[in-house]
Amino acid sequence: MKAKRQAGRREWVPLTVVACVLLALCLAYVLAFGEGAETLADRVALVMMVLTVMALVVSLRRGTGATAVEHGAALAERLGQTVESAELLSRRVIGGDRVPVRVTFAFRRSAHARSATRPLVPNGTLDGLVADYRAVRPRRLVITGEPGAGKSVLARAFVAEFNRRRTEAEPVPVLLPLDDWGRQELFRDWVVRHLVRDYGITSAHAAQLIDSGLVLPVLDGLDELDEPGVPLPDSRAQQVLDALTGYQSGLEPAPVVLTCRTDLYDVLEASGRPMLDAARVEIDPVEAQEAVRFLAMRQDAIHREGDWRPVLDELRAHPQGVLARSLSTPWRLVAMATAYEQVDNPRELLGARTEQEVTDRMFAHFIPASVRAVDEEPRYSPERVHAWLHQLALQLESRGGGVNTLVLPELARSPGALWARVLYVVTVGLLALVTLWTFLPEAPQGRLGRGFVLLVVGITVTALLLLRPGRLRLLPYAAMCLPSWRSPLWAVAAKAVLTGRSRWGVLVSSVLPTLVLWRILAPEWLGGMGDWTMALAILPTLMLYAGLVAGHGLDATVIGPSGWLRGGALVALVLLCPAGVLLGLSLRAGLGLDTALPPLVLFGLLYCALSGDTVMYLCWLLIHFRRVPFRLSRFLDWCHAAGLIRITGGVYQFRHREFQEWIARHPAPLTRPTAPARDPATARTP
Template identity: 75%
Template sequence: MKGNRQAGRRARTAFILGTCAVLVLCLTYVLGFGEGAKNLADRAVVVSAALGVLTLALTSWRGTGAVPAEDGAVLAGRLAQAVTGAELLSRRVIGDDRIPVRVSFTFRASSHARSATRPLVPNGTLDGLVADYRAVHPRRLVITGQPGAGKSVLARAFVAELNGNRAEGEPVPVLLPLGDWGRQELFRDWVVRHLVRDYGSTSAHAAQLMDSGLVLPVLDGLDELDEPGVPIPESRAQQVLDALTGYQRGLEPAPVVLTCRTDLYEVLEASGRPVLDAARVEIDPVEAQEAVRFLAMRQGAVHREEDWRPVLDELRAHPHGVLARSLSTPWRLVAMATAYERVNDPAELLEARTEQEVTDRVFAHFAPASVHAVDEEPRHSPERVHVWLHRLALQLESQGNGASTLVLPDVARSPGALPSRMLYAATVGLLTLLTLWAFLVNGTRGGGEWGVSLFVVVMAVLALMHLRPCGFRLVERSDMWLPPWRSPLWAVAAKTALTGRNCWGALVAAILPVMILWRSWAPDQLGGVGDWALALAVLPMPTQFVGLLAGNVLDAAAVGPSGWPRGGAFAALVLWWPAVVLLAMGLRVGLEPTDCLPLLAVFGLLSCAVIGDAALYLCWLLVHFRRVPFRLSRFLDWCHAAGLIRITGGVYQFRHREFQEWLARHPVPLTRPTEPAHDSATVRTP
């Protein structure tokens, strides 16, 4: 910790000295040593350029490793707030009603000697999971269960409950989907990457939290890493267990929570290389009597008693029948209740002969029922929602390795997105050739033309570097997560930026937009040019300033996954507004439209270099036009409100992996709503 503080002081000192040197050189030039700046306009340009360098350094300071170390407790508290805002246990996950599914679990003995101590009297319920975990030593827990048993629900509930009453010094639980863990990536680096991407932390602060043992990784989806048939010794799941075995804090095993399907984990345990020093809990199946209690207390069953009575009677009469086995997990039970609560006839499930047939009928009604539950007159038709979700499910399936997270900034880098990358590369090449042709072929080939051409080549190289698998960023991605325009988070961002230790950075960063606005609007007597046409070009400066502040002080988790494309659109507006105004001014003074093309090409290359991730995402949307909605993030947020999509940190996931796989297999809806056999007017109501 002491070394981190010293490194932070050295970096801060170097930053201050470098900034002062830039300002001194600029002032020396402005004051006229040698040729100097002869007039006020030249001096204003030089000063503005110097202040621009200073502002850029300040706004990028947060995302670099040169951030001074902070107190670990403060960083942990900040991360806990971000996680709490992102991982609120949605009511839709546990049933979207006042009556949730009762999830219980049982501690299981390990097949090896290196296991953690278990609580003497475990609670064995969802509400008592945190207390049971605190009684485990070392604090390592594996949550197992059948597909759909509620492993992710239990993990989310654990994160929410532990964050709600976390003691000082305890690590912050963070839910992390395992789907994107690469074989060559260290476990520590992978967690740090997620803290930066999903929760808006800086790389330095995330690394400091990991090295201090203040992060409790809650790893979800070990069973979703490998395709069927992969040998266990060569599987990614085994690699995860090996990494967790070596994950230590000092001489003690570091805390961790892991979820996995029961059959796979037992195979991994039998392989001889299980995760050591961990306790294991097994989620109990939902018994028929619990399914009857849950369904009978639902609003739909209360108001449609006659429709639901045959289903409840079947569960009571055959507690181990096909229907009872199909509804033995919380996920399927909630999906069935959602599918048949308001519309459709639940008695049609009695005709099913297999569990797969029950699942197909439930899922066929699940999406349409969810759509009508969120909107009486839905914004999108159920058929269109199904087709769009099918395309997104295929997008994830094409990535292989059990991909289950939809990360909008990375969709254009997925294996099946080659046409999108080709379109982006062709666009950058066309803009580069157009600009070089204008300045070198048709130009005078003077010093200015060669300078602009060199600038264009550098921008083109930077733009093409975004095509790398790991990407490339001139601007930190965490600085581009902006809330909705009417969101109260803007007020939170302004208050946070203008108070505390952020206030000096905000004041210094505000110098540049104030100077430019003054230069544009002020009359000649006060040092300005009084050009209202020029003033239009700089109007986005205050908006840019507010947006940069918001991107620096708000966590990505607080904004949500849709904040990244919103930030990209904002950055494009800031970059292109001056270009449009200059184009209009050029046309007004008599320039030909073809003479303005190089200007537009230069701004296009600048946009690709600065926000290449957003440009790649736009190319992906253009390639998949009509296959997915153009405003994809808005559609996914709407699906989250409908209960079809869930949000984990800064990424989207389907409600359940089983639902994702079902959508990938069914390109069109299977059935239309079914009505009860009797007249709904005769249904008794309480």
């Protein structure tokens, strides 16, 4: 650690010397009577330029030396706090009403010799999962179970509990959905990408944490990577297992937790290429006795005992019957309890002859009951919620490969979003053509005119390159990740900016807007303009600048899936304020709109290059404005509160894969049970 700090100081010395020499030369030029800058305006401009260079030097130092010398334990602690705030286990997921479903599991013996050692006396319960995992050597665990058995719930509970009990030497558990892992992408690079996108940390810090063994990937959804019928050797699931087998920390297998459906992992294990050096646990089915206990303790069952008694009696009398088999997983049990809360009568399930018929009747009430539970006066009607979720489910199903994650900035890159990409290209092209068309007739001859044309062409190409999968961004993900406007995290960010390691860089960077404000507000005898009108016009820009600085100070604070949209809105305001000031000055000086149009259009083109993901998302919304709400992120956040959508890091997911497939098959709410379209228990059997 001492050597790292000394290396950081050595990197800082030349930057300090360069900054001091530059400052001395510029001050000598400014103060040279008769030879230097003769007017106050020239001197202020020169000093502002110097301070800008110094701010850039400080930023470079913060991005290189500070990153290199920062202690891994401090980075892990910050990431742990981020994960803790992001992966709050919703009460609705495990049942709500202070009555959770009891999830139990048992360790299974591996079919091969190279497996991890298991605990001598396992707990086998949700509360004891962390203790059981710590007894596994090496710390690699596979969680298996039937569809809806609670694998994701168990993984989320593990992340929350392990993070709460984590010691300084232990890694930080991070829940990662597997559906976007590409075949050509290294596992380490994929984890870095998710840490940057989902939790807002820098790529350098993410790589440092992974290389130090301070990240525990909790991988969810191995069974959702491939369509049915894909040959096992060519499957993405097999590729994941091969990559995890070679994932090491030094000479030891790196810790990892993986969830998978039982039948698929049995096939993978029988093939001779499972994840080696791992222990395996199998989630137990929910017994009829546990289902009776859970349902009988619900508040609604106590208040409406007459409606629920026949259902409970059926479960007691026929523990292997159709209803008991339909409620043998925590997901279906919780969905059934939610569907018949307060209003609908659960007796209708007694007439179902198949498990699929039970599912159809139950899901027909699930959305209306969830809407009633979240709002006394619902913001959205159940019919509209069903129709909008149906469109989103179709979007995911059209991408194939078992995709179940909804990333808002990526919607315009889905296979069915061709018209959204066309609209984006047309928008960028029109902005570039209007900029050149209004500038060229009045363009100065020589290098200045050619330079401006090259600048416009460069910005246009950068904006269009965002369409590519491996796109280059002028603003990284971390710079766009901002919390909600009313979040108390802004106060935390302001304190971190003023008292943290980067306070000197912030103070130096603040000199430039301060001098601009002084130049506008100060009276003429002090070298200012005394223009209060201009001050009122430019003040919002300075406030937005302060907001960006505070947002940057948040560093590794999780912001949720809507952070990109808030970041894009803030960048739009930052560019809109100077554009508005420019337009106001032009009109005040008696100039026409044609004079102010070129810079305004140029600002729009620059915004496409800085925040093209946001622009493409807006194009997608314009194409689908009749099928999804325009404020889609607000609707999805509401669905998360209602228990219809879950949030994993920086992505949205349907509450369960079975629910996503069901709603994709039903464009409208059911008025009566329908015949099953396919058996969900075998829908994804390889």
